[in-house]
Amino acid sequence: MxxxxxxxxxxxxxxxxxxxxxxxxxxxxxxxxxxxxxxxxxxxxxxxxxxxxxxxxxxxxxxxxxxxxxxxxxxxxxxxxxxxxxxxxxxxxxxxxxxxxxxxxxxxxxxxxxxxxxxxxxxxxxxVDSRYILKNSIRHFKNTLLDLFKKYPGSLAAYGIKYEDIDDLVPTSATELEFWVKTPDEKAVVEELSTSQVLQEQYWTRTKGAVRTAMEQSLLLMEEYDLEPEMGHKEVGGVKAKMDESGRLTHIMEQLEIDWKYSTSIQAADNELLARTIIKETFRRNGLDVTFQAKPIDGVAGSGEHTHIGMAIKLKNGKRINLFTATKEHYLSVIGYASVMGVLKNYEVINPFVSATNDSLRRLKPGFEAPVCIVTSLGHSVDMPSRNRTILMGLIRDLENPLATRFELRAPNPYTNTYLCLATLYMAMIDGITYAITKEKDEDALLDELSKKPGKETDYLEKDRAYRTEEDVFEDFNDEERVKYFGKAPATVYENLSAFDKYSNKLKIFKAGDVLNDKLIESFKLAVTKRWITEITGRIIPNYSDEIRSYKMLHSLDKALDLDVSNWMAINNIRYYLMKDTYTSKGLFTRIKEAIEAKDYSKVSMLQLELDAKMKELRELYASYKKNLLDI
CATH class of the missing domain: 3.10.20.70 (Glutamine synthetase, N-terminal domain)
Structure with missing residues (x-):
């Protein structure tokens, strides 16, 4: 300093x-x-x-x-x-x-x-930029809600105020960063990382050496920038470091999290951009690499960036009222219920703005508490706030602090475009709020609609879906039930973007107030598609090629058992299936490249899923093969 x-x-x-x-x-x-x-x-x-x-x-x-x-x-x-x-x-x-x-x-x-x-x-x-889109969405949200308050004065009765008492609406947001840190050019064995994760050997344990120094320097530097850091700690992933001859820690591979205070929404997004720079540069000065990738290591916990969103009324007398906090014996106010309903109903077209990369969708798979289902949790009772970590959109409540009530979207990752994420959330929220206020719905009616079972027809939410559960999404529902109740989660970037066409009627919520017009949406779609394809051809296939070539026969023919030979034959068959072309057949890599050249993106998406499945199978086979060998 x-x-x-x-x-x-x-x-x-x-x-x-x-x-x-x-x-x-x-x-x-x-x-x-x-x-x-x-x-x-x-x-x-x-x-x-x-x-x-x-x-x-x-x-x-x-x-x-x-x-x-x-x-x-x-x-x-x-x-x-x-x-x-x-x-x-x-x-x-x-x-x-x-x-x-x-x-x-x-x-x-x-x-x-x-x-x-x-x-x-x-x-x-x-x-035409992300910051202005967020600014424009907030403007539209404020103007629309203030008009609704003016036209429907009864909507303010629960807060004990009148339209004339309002000075402003204040949108607040907060994010945090999870990230992996390691010493350069060192790799940890995935199985070792996975075992440590299951045993929770790293979660909230003490940081040491260069990691501790970098963490403390980052928090102090964030204070200088008035970001008001609240906490830094180890996350669930990581393995114990080793010590070299001089007493320095080496072979560092740890997952960390740093949190800071909320702010107004545009400022919060700007603060996150600054925090990423502070963290990455501070750790680099201490000889450590930082990655904000959502899923840098397959089979091990990814890094999320839970995005919190709130809304308050600022009165002319200086007092603030949280618009989401219930004034009766309810989880939420009318505006709170309506906001979460707006997001859940329209999340299919919000999702492409939240998860726009191959990396982000690798994280969003069942397990590891990944929020893959469009569903919320409110709590088993009003006096018992929800602690369900398997849902997409959580309700955060502090019974002693009404101003703390907010929503937490659990799907974003450190590279999510927070500006567009927040902008689309506000547009969906105001859609739900408009429905609730114009139809003069009370808390009971909205809670009943939000808690409906699949097949029940309601005025706003879709008939064949459920939107709330207090159960564990992964333990208490099988795959078929999850899809039936909460919809099928996209598995590739293409599947995610396809929601713009499949649910084109929902795009109208973004176009209100000219916040996101067809030209901006199409530009975003083109940008994401280009990055998706470029990552496949320029990174994923070359990286997989290097990995496949590293899987070599390790047994000697004179000592090999029939199981060793069988294992290697299965491994080699997959290697050839993925990479080798013949006069009569083409490897999977070539078929993907040909589909890309033909711009058959539906086929590329299908082949990408096959590629990921084959690579997972190959890794598991090779690990089993090596374990059965005595001499390597």
């Missing part, structure tokens, strides 16, 4: 006068970066010298800075022949200074800093 560094520029000080003063007093801040978020969640990071920034500060702060849109993910919008994108600074959130602790300015003896200004991306005069 360095003294006298400025880490945060609060929104109240984002004016030209304040910035000139701050930059003059802190010559270690050498660069400015305008940070826009494209539809894939990538953040722009250009280095503009402070001198140039100050020469034209009015344009940077109040105008539009042009950039090449071909460098951001906006397919179908910013094309090569129409690529100009304008970046516009956002003055309604905090700005941060990012420091390079490996580059010390010799004149100030401080690390060189870059002022990162959260911004919006405009193409042909229209905002």
């Amino acid at each position: 360095y003294k006298d560094l400025v880490y945060v520029i609060p929104k109240e000080k984002c004016s030209e006068e304040s910035l000139k003063k701050i930059l003059a007093e802190h010559p270690e801040i050498k660069f400015v970066s305008l940070v826009g978020i494209d539809l894939s969640g990538n953040d722009t990071d250009e280095k503009i010298p402070v001198k140039l920034f100050l020469e034209d500060i009015n344009t940077f702060l109040n105008g539009a800075v042009q950039t090449d849109g071909s460098s951001v993910v906006l397919p179908g919008i910013a094309s090569l022949n129409n690529a100009k994108v304008d970046i516009v600074a956002d003055h309604e959130v905090n700005w941060f200074v990012d420091y390079n602790y490996e580059f010390i300015d010799p004149f100030t003896n401080k690390p060189v800093g870059t002022l990162r200004i959260p911004s919006f991306l405009f193409h042909e005069g229209r905002a």
Whole structure:
């Protein structure tokens, strides 16, 4: 830590006068970066010298800075022949200074800093970025709900207020980060990791060595940025590290989690982006690699990023009221019930924005507490808050603190685009709220509808589905029952995106208020499809090829038993099935590549599922084969 560094520029000080003063007093801040978020969640990071920034500060702060849109993910919008994108600074959130602790300015003896200004991306005069989509969804949510309160004053009676008492609606959100950390170029055996996980040998145990140092440094640095960290701890995954001759810990492979305080929704998403950078860079400076992948290791717990969402009324007298908290003997208020119903009814078209990569869907499989079913849990009784970790959308309640009532979406992962995730949640929530208020539904009617059994017809939720359970989704329902009650979870990126066509009638909730139009949805779909295909051809197949080639015959012919020979023959058959082409047949890799070239994405999806199943079978066979050998 360095003294006298400025880490945060609060929104109240984002004016030209304040910035000139701050930059003059802190010559270690050498660069400015305008940070826009494209539809894939990538953040722009250009280095503009402070001198140039100050020469034209009015344009940077109040105008539009042009950039090449071909460098951001906006397919179908910013094309090569129409690529100009304008970046516009956002003055309604905090700005941060990012420091390079490996580059010390010799004149100030401080690390060189870059002022990162959260911004919006405009193409042909229209905002096309993730941050603005979230901002627009909040605007639509607020305007719609305030109009409903005005038209249906009875909807406020439960809170004991009138429409004229309201000053504002305040959306709040919070995320946390789970991540794997390891020493570079070292691998742990999956079986060892799996055993440690089942025995819960790592969960909430004491951190040591470089991991402890990096964790503590990260938490302290987050405090400097006013992120208000609440906790850092070990998660369920990991194995015990080893010690080298000098007493240093090596062979580190651990799963960690860091949490911080909630904020307003756009600020919360910005804070998460900053937290990821702080954590990754801090651990790297301590010689550790961090991955925020959702499922970096098959067969071992993945990393989630539970997304919390709340909504409060700010009154003119300064008081705040949680809109979700029940005022009677209920789990939730009318708006609370309606919000969760809106999300669950429309989750098929929300899901592509939450889980948009191969990696994310590897995590969302039955087991490991993965939330694969569109279902909520409220609790066995009003005075006993739910602790069900197998559902998609959980209700978080503190009986002693009404302001703490909120929802937790359990499906997101550390690389989920939080801006789009929150935006689509708000649009679904206001759809449910509109139904409840205009139909003048009370808490009992909404609870009854939310708790309905499959086959029961209701006014809002779909007839053939169930939406609430207090049971364990994986232990108390078989595969057939899960699909019947809660729907079939998508297994590939293509299956997930197909919901846009299969449930096209549900897309109208996003288009209300022009928050997400057809062009933006199509651009998002194109971006996700391109990444899906590119990952298969550029990473998954090459990585699997290397893995398959590493599976070699280990037994000697003179000592081998019939079981060893049989095991190896089964292994080799799969290796050939996956990789080898002949004059009469083609390997699975080739068939996938041909389907990609033909743009037969339905076939690619089907073959990808077969590929994953075959690789799982191959790994299990090879592990059994090795265990039966005495001499390797």
